[in-house]
Amino acid sequence: MITIVTVGFKNIDEINRTCDSIDNQEGISNIENILVISGVKDEDIKFITREKKKYYREFIINKDKSIYHAMNIGIDTACGNFIFFLNAGDCFAEKDILRKIFSLIKKEKKCYLFRTMQIWKNDIYVRPSIDNLDSLSGNPAHQGFFAPLDANTPRFKEERQIDADYIWMKSCMNIYGFQIRPEIISRFYLGGVSNYPTFNTIYKRFKNQGAVFGVKEFIKFAIRMLLTNKKYYRFTMRIKNNERIT
Numbered sequence: 353m354i355t356i357v358t359v360g361f362k363n364i365d366e367i368n369r370t371c372d373s374i375d376n377q378e379g380i381s382n383i384e385n386i387l388v389i390s391g392v393k394d395e396d397i398k399f400i401t402r403e404k405k406k407y408y409r410e411f412i413i414n415k416d417k418s419i420y421h422a423m424n425i426g427i428d429t430a431c432g433n434f435i436f437f438l439n440a441g442d443c444f445a446e447k448d449i450l451r452k453i454f455s456l457i458k459k460e461k462k463c464y465l466f467r468t469m470q471i472w473k474n475d476i477y478v479r480p481s482i483d484n485l486d487s488l489s490g491n492p493a494h495q496g497f498f499a500p501l502d503a504n505t506p507r508f509k510e511e512r513q514i515d516a517d518y519i520w521m522k523s524c525m526n527i528y529g530f531q532i533r534p535e536i537i538s539r540f541y542l543g544g545v546s547n548y549p550t551f552n553t554i555y556k557r558f559k560n561q562g563a564v565f566g567v568k569e570f571i572k573f574a575i576r577m578l579l580t581n582k583k584y585y586r587f588t589m590r591i592k593n594n595e596r597i598t
Contacts, residue, residue, distance in 0.1 A: 353382045353433055354450070354457075355501060357426030359419055360440030362391035364400065371404045373443035377450045385409045386429050388422040389440070420508040420516045427507060433461075435501040437494050437517075443539045445469055452535065457498055463521075463530040465489070466496035472542040472585045474598065481595035488532050492521045495538040499524040514556040542585055549573035 356374060360367040367389055374385050385408055392400070392413065401411050412429065416422035423437060434457055444450070445468075457464055465488040470477045479496075480487045488496075494517045499505065506523040508516045524530075542548070549572040558566030576584040589596060 353384060353431065355430035355432030355435045356383060356385045357423065357430065357435060357437050358385060358387045358439055359422040359426065360389040363440060364392060364396045366441035367400060370438055370440050370442055375406060376447055377444060378448045379451045383408050383450065384432060386412065386426045388412045388416055388425050390414045390416050418510060420510045424507045424510065427505060430501055432501050434498050436498050438538065441541050442495050445536050445538055449537050453498065453537065456533065461500045462528045463525050464498040465492045465530055465532045466535050466537040468493045468496040469536055469539045470542050470594065471539055473582060475582065475585065475596065476598045477589045478536060478595040478597055481593055482534060484593040485532055485534060487593065493540065494521060495540040497521050500528050512560050514553060514560055549576055
């Protein structure tokens with residue numbers, strides 16, 4: 353069984369979009385979806401628990417203290433053999449993705465690293481390009497990352513405010529090994545804390561990762577301020593060898 357953990361905060365439209373993406377998967381049966389959301393109003397809670405109720409979905413509402421605490425709640429609640437984080441706003445790339453993934457991950461107990469689509473407005477980028485596939489080993493995306501789930505599965509370092517997902521994935525890869533796959537499995541919308549440099553992210557990089565990463569974040573922030581957001585993402589995606597498809 354695959355456990356899909358969906359973490360969300362306040363934005364009910366993004367939560368709905370991700371739930372719909374899971375519910376529209378073809379031939380799903382052996383999954384569970386743990387929805388860990390907070391900052392939602394009482395009327396939204398009633399709506400989401402009524403309209404998105406499924407036999408495979410569990411709701412954990414207004415229990416978490418931070419995004420990484422929410423992810424740890426998902427791990428601690430999960431019953432699957434593999435775990436995948438598809439957070440609020442993110443979607444599967446196609447309606448038969450889960451069926452394809454099932455046929456792959458049941459063969460070996462290891463981490464599976466897939467490609468993702470990253471979206472800003474009307475621009476869509478594939479991370480990474482097929483020619484740069486091996487870069488996933490050093491820079492995996494959690495929207496394309498399946499990890500085994502057992503007693504050895506690590507937890508997220510909640511004290512890390514910006515890079516705990518990267519640390520978690522690398523820890524999983526060290527424990528279980530990994531396989532890189534060319535399939536594109538999800539759509540991820542740019543503009544979040546990990547890829548949109550601000551004064552706040554500069555501070556977090558300095559605090560969590562040190563001066564070098566703080567300076568890098570400052571440089572990215574300066575570039576973003578000089579360019580429009582669209583041009584900023586086009587520039588950064590190009591230097592990362594991601595493939596722009598529209």
